[in-house]
Amino acid sequence: MIRNKLCAMALAVAVAPAYAQESESSRMREELRQLQQRMQSLEKRLQESEAKANKAQESAAQAENTAAQAASQASSRPASESAMNPAVSAILNGVYGNLKRDPNTYRLNGFVPTMGDVGPGKRGLSLGESELAITSNIDHLFRGTLITAISPDNDTIGVEEGYIQTIGLSNGFTIKAGRFFSGVGYLNQIHAHAWDFTDAPLANKVFLGTQLNEDGIQFKWVAPTNLYWDLGAELGRGRAFPAGPAGGRNKNGFGSSNLFTHIGGDIGASTAWQTGVSYLMTSPRNRIYSDADSTGTLVTDSFSGKSRLLVLDGVLKWAPDGNPTYNNFKLQGEYFRRNEDGRLTYNTDPASAAGSAAGTLTGSYKSRQTGWYLQGVYQFLPAWRVGYRYDRLDSGTTTLGLIDSRALSAADFPILGRYNPKRNTVMVDWSPSEFSRIRLQVARDYARMNQPDNQIFLQYIVSLGAHGAHRF
């Protein structure tokens, strides 16, 4: 705008002399000089004002930046409904399995099958169970957790854990109610994606059906000492192995109970440890499994009686100065001992498991079996870990009334034949961030009598969404 005016003025000045008289020429020149001067000063002022405008714009941008930052801080506590959304996370995992023996014939000789899935997984590429977890405080008294497992094959959604937990109690008490991984042993409470190996120890497979999640109530008390010490009790429905039948008995009251205690602490700054004892008591009724008798006939055996499982567990973690970022070591082991006492029914008619049909024999059953594993995992570089695990089971002594009375022979119970399974496992994994892990695992598994299996797994595990918990 100003520039246009100046141009017009300059034009006027330029054409003016053509109409001017000779005598006026000096006066005109003087005027021209003055006009030129004015023009220059106006141009200078224009530049100055433009510079000022620029500066103002800059400081406006700065102010906007600060305002945006302030606004974003304010909005970190948003007021909308979605602000109350719980923390959601998903776990995805996939495995490539290379198994020498057919996984469909997998069994742990010497031990009663557990009704659940204990196999080493599939051959070839397969998607593992996907997990969806939702967690949030419910109010000032309760916290809720729902963890569902979506099976990739039969399109079912299972509830792995779904429980409420108190946060409003004091004096060290917490109560959990719903479905949760039972506090029996150490590994049972940890979700499979956080395990240090692709599969569960053999002992967890035979004594807990891989992983026991119970519908029940858990009471826990933490002592007011500097050394960690807890005491807990669980009362449950008895919905899964070692209780039975699958799904739990049709009765009021409780089908399983578990008592546990842990102590734990630090040794200096570098080492932390925890050790515990738990005792799981169940009373299975018609807990069934299939076998083939000495004639090759498919039979159903069912157990009713008492089952008592004692577990000792220990974990020790070491890192230089307690900083696990670069190097760390974890030693973990559990010992299981199970006593079962009751009656075993042998039934050649699989259609009738109840035991009243013809071809049915019942006798006493008494067993005492043990198993243990020990594993070490070492992080030798940031993100890189190696691990070794040794598994060992002892089928111990199983006394069957039907064999003692010579009604049947040991060959009629091939799965229960004395055998001590064992397994050696090595793994190496790489975790580029806290949220992803790729693992290679190789195992030689002597679970089947006289049929060692070579198992190779290549696996990825990733977590999406809310930050996972770093549990001990």
Add this chain to the structure above:
Amino acid sequence: MKTLFRILSFFAIIFSFPAAAALNVFACEPEWAALAQELGGDKISAYSATTALQDAHRMEAKPSLIARMRSADLVICSGSELEIGWLPLLLTQSGNDRIQPGRPGFLEASQFVMRLEMPKVMDRALGDIHPSGNPHVHLDPRNIARIADALAGRLLEIDPANADVYRSRADSFGKRWQSALQRWEQQAAPLKGMPIVVYHKDMSYFINWAGMREVGSLEPKPGIPPTPSHLADLVERMKRAPAKVVVYSPYNSPRAAEFLSQQANVPGVMVPFTVGGTEKAKDLFGLFDDTLERLLKTAK
């Protein structure tokens, strides 16, 4: 009888009880334990869950921490998701209702100050970023003063019987801190505009306070350990536009910083990062004295 006595005394040592008379303060990081000690004196017993040699983000919910949380009267943590992996577990496992979020016994320090580096885009592909901004707020000395006020308020609320002690200690600390702050502001003048490379983005508040310029980090992305390719890039950049200093914390490995020092001639300096990080950083005053001293050596 003698054996019985021995066994009993063994258990007495093992099952030692937390201080019953004093207020138990559970601090997630050493700087907050030090601040609580300044304000509480002998009326409190402060316990720090981590040391200067540990990365507060990577801790686990260790049994010893659950035990301490169980008896805590006040919990003070940086917050802003720094302790997200383990603090929620400690809170739910402790069976202690006094220190649950929303109660006076739970104090999230970063909520009382202006946070830097609020991410505009939330995406894990950018590394382990914190939705509520950078949580390492304690390295701006002005923030310490604000958080001290908040903490003193909580001590008064939880333990009114000793209100006079807390008030006078807070007053004395405030005065000493303000005069130290003036001294530090003068001392930090040569750092203004100085280009600096960090290991992790845990120095941002100090850099902002001192007016330094962060020109790179050894981690390619927050929480992702240094990679050879990223370090090579950084060396190239340093050759074109050298930084004056590369800093790392006591819980970081010095190797990446040493590599940069050798390849690009940028001096590496370990800063205490928190109380206990170096010999001189015995308390909060020592923390800033030593940090400034170490950085000023490279400013010349």
